[in-house]
Amino acid sequence: MLEPWIRVLAVLCAAALTAPSAAQTPERFPSRQVTVVVGFPPGGGGDLAGRWIAEFLRERWNVPVLVENRPGAGGTIAAAYLARMKPDGYTVALASPGPFTVAPHFQKVAYDPEKDFTYLFKFLVSAQPMFVKADSPFRTVQDMMAWARANPKQLLWSTSATNGTTHITTEAAFRAAGIEATYVPFKGGPDPVNGLMSNQIQVVVTDWFKSFAEAGTIRLLAESGPDKIPAYPAVPTYRELGFPVSLPVFYGIAAPAGLPEEVIRQWEAAAADMVRSPGFPRLVGTLNGTPSHSGHSDFTSLVLGAHRQMGRLIPELGLKPAQ
Secondary structure, three states: OHHHHHHHHHHHHHHHHHHHHHHHOOOOOOOOOEEEEEOOOOOOHHHHHHHHHHHHHHHHHOOOEEEEEOOOHHHHHHHHHHHOOOOOOOEEEEEOHHHHHHHHHOOOOOOOOOOOEEEEEEEEEEOOEEEEEOOOOOOOHHHHHHHHHHOOOOOEEEEOOOOOHHHHHHHHHHHHOOOOOEEOOOOOOOHHHHHHHOOOOOEEEOOOOHHHHHHOOEEEEEEOOOOOOOOOOOOOEOOOOOOOOOOOEEEEEEEEOOOOHHHHHHHHHHHHHHHOOOOHHHHHHHOOEEEEEEOHHHHHHHHHHHHHHHHHHHHHHOOOOOO
16 A cells, blocks of 8 residues: 555655756856857958957857847847846846947936946957147147147147047046147047048048058157057157046947856956957957956956046046937
């Protein structure tokens, strides 16, 4: 009579022993498809960086890695999408200053840069020098500022992104030096450099400089970020010149808030291998960048610090959303 019950109990005990271990075994990351969201259209620098990273991860992790372009609103559409994703490490996004440090101070966005993201790593900074035409009378920043101080509102200048990082930090430098200069907005890309070369403006701050510098048609006066341009070590940085703010224009990877520590460590390990890989210098060169790797903790400090600095500077400078 007892034998059937013994058999039932044995089955139940076996199930009790095996089922919890299966349920408690965490999924090893990564074990399935990873998506890299890019907030810019195909073909640009951000898209190129995202696709290069996807290819590297595909080979390193042996899982599918897709790039999903969600352009629009200066990258804020992609950032808002990322903030809604599950924090499991399988959806990340290319992170650059615009949507995470600047845009939230100019427009209403559906996320909080301080609370809604995990900043995984930074892998490069983009050189954004201030320069003039090669035949300009301004041979140094000091020359330019002395002339601008003596000729209020006569200095015409621009950047590749109105209300972008370099616009704000350069405007802060002018204000601190008591200079009234006139900012001339362009659509972006090469347009400000074309404006410089056609004498519509006298000074520009942008990453569109490499071919002009190599051809000898421009003169670099300063690098707006805190890092030297390796190919032009004599060019001073805003920090070296004592300007009040010098922030890097960075590329990194961000994920939704609440990512498990083990997943963060996997991403950091992948980033460390990536920046040491043979193909990485080619990516950096294509983007006119400088290798600049930092992990989760340092990258988080950089982004949040820049976000807070922008929150202070933008109202101080009286900058308004671009029309």
